[in-house]
Amino acid sequence: MGVELKNRTALDTRDSLDELSELASTAGGEVVGDGIQKLEAPIAATFIGTGKADEFARQCQGQDVDTVIFDDELSPAQSRNLEQVFECKVLDRTALILDIFAQRARTKEGKLQIELAQLQHLLPRLTRFWGHLSRQKGGIGMRGDGETQLETDRRRVQDRISRIARELDVVRRQRATQRQGRQRNLWPLASIVGYTNAGKSTLLNALTGATVLAEDKLFATLDPTTRRLRLPTNQNVLLTDTVGFIRKLPHGLVEAFKATLEEVVQADLLLHVVDASHPQAEEQIQAVNAVLEEIGASGKPTIMVLNKVDRLTANGHAGGEKFLPRFPNAVAVSALTGEGLPTLLAELNTQVRPIREFVELSVPHAESAVIARLHAVGQVIERNYNGEQAWFKVRLPPHLHVEFAPFIVQELQLPTPADPPA
Ligand SMILES: Nc1nc2c(ncn2[C@@H]2O[C@H](COP(=O)(O)OP(=O)(O)OP(=O)(O)O)[C@@H](O)[C@H]2O)c(=O)[nH]1
Ligand SMILES: [Mg+2]
Structure with missing residues (x-):
């Protein structure tokens, strides 16, 4: 069920709803129908108008529907009221995406992040969470480790949330240690980002011979994979494939996936993979940019x-022609056939070279926020806290130099260190 609000076009609402269907199928559901209501603003009690809700409820009962999914986030009260009207489970887009993530999570970190997001989504809904429905039914929206918490009270959920947060903190610290290992290599970090199903994993596999699972499903990848990529000039780059983005990505999920997304925040360079054959490619680019902004990785x-x-039919680069004027260094490729990959490698070479520069900074010890930020966004190669001021030698992405300008002592353009033989 979608609503066409004042600020949305009919087409946007339709496309978003089609994507919701795809999400529902990915979660294992069978979509039997949908509906859209045009509304000035959502109705407080039932999100859609009561007339429309009744009409839709009759349709659902006729087709033996067990779940109605809304394309927008519902308040706890709205879900409860709607469940009474529809006499079945009512989910929103956020719950559906969380459910898919819960099914996909493989690593401990992934599972913890999902559980955190599920619990946070659940917390305000705990008062009478599906209390009037059979809990034995299970199915979409009821899976994942978060599910075991349904019966517990708010305080226990909150305790669990803090415990997961602490466990994730440990994971984060382990990652930081791993990164320090990488820092010794001084290889630039490139992150593959993009809309879900754009072909990110296929591209990593094609470029590095990795064997990340790539499939025609939304959110096939949750956990990041990093592989070394040797460019034609023998320069090495660390390439990371990670979780895909989607529009209306729940904020809590982005928050919960901070540890995973740190790979993106730390990267020197982003490869933004776009499915140029997708009719909604433009909107997908915007959605990805919005998430990059949210996690603090825009402007790289x-x-x-x-x-x-x-x-793409016709002369093969129809998509490229549409996007190229706006993205001067865009490269048209097929991760599947290998077309365009040499051009991409050449572009990587050009883009990677200028970021191999070092900066020396001198920061007063009292500026702890600056020092923390420096460690978050740069690769600290040497540091010395003994003097009057803290001293650092850092590889810092060029676009961030201005932010640290007051503390920069000198900028060093070092020749690329020879990479050890493979
Ligand atoms: N025709 C064609 N299909 C491709 C290409 N690249 C990827 N695909 C297909 O697109 C689907 C998604 O590819 P993935 O590599 O899993 O996409 P992803 O961006 O990693 O997706 P998520 O991890 O789910 O976010 C798979 O069925 C791929 O085979 C390509 O260049 N051409
Ligand atoms: Mg993938």
Whole structure:
């Protein structure tokens, strides 16, 4: 069920709802129908108008529907009221996405992050969470480790939330240690980002011979994978594939996935993979940019990778022509056939070279926020806390130099260190 609000076009509402269907199928559901209501603003009690709700409820009962999914986030009260009208389970987009993530999570970190997001989504809904429905039914929205908490009271959920947060903190510290290992290598970090199903994992596999699962499903990848990529000039780059983005990505999920997304925040360079054959490619680019903004990774040097050009008819680069004027360094590729990959490698070479520069900074010890930020966004290679001021030698992405300008002692353009033989 979608609503066409004042600020949305009919097309946007339709596309978003179609995507919701795809999400529902990915979660294992069978979609039997949908509906859209045009509304000035959501109705407080039932989100959609009561007339429309009654009409829809009759349809649902006729088709033996067991779940109604709304394309927008519902308040706890709205879900409860709607469940009474529909006499079945009512979910929103957030709960559906969380359910898919719960099914997909493989690593301990992934599972913890999902459980955290599920519990946070659940907390305000705890008062009478599906109390009037059979809990034995299970199914979409009821899976994942978060499910075991349904019966418990708010305080126990809150305790669990703090425990997960602490466990995730440990994971984060382990990651930081791993990164320090990488820092000794001084290889630039490139992160593959993009809309879900754009072909990110396929691209990592094609470029590095990795064997990350790639499939025609939304959110096939949850956990990041990093592989070394040797460029034609023998320069090495660490390439990371990670979780895909989607529009209306629940804020809590982005928050919960901070540890995973740190790979993106730390990257020197982003490869923004776009499914150029997708009719909604433009909107998907915008959605990805919005998430990058939210996690504090916007403004990084970015190569737009227009993928799946093998699917474009005519002279093969129709998608490229549409996007190229706006993204001057966009590269059209097919991760599947290998078309355009040499051009992408050449572009990577060009983009990677200028970021191999070091900066020396001198920061007063009292500026702890600056020092923390420096460690978060740069690769600290040497440091010395003994003097009057803290001293650092850091690899810092060029676009961040201005932020640290008051503390920069000198900028060093060092020749690329020779990479050890493979
Ligand atoms: N035709 C064509 N299909 C492609 C290309 N690249 C990827 N695909 C297909 O697109 C689907 C999604 O690919 P993935 O690599 O799993 O996409 P992803 O971006 O990693 O997706 P998530 O991890 O789910 O976010 C798979 O069925 C791939 O085979 C391409 O260049 N051309
Ligand atoms: Mg993937």
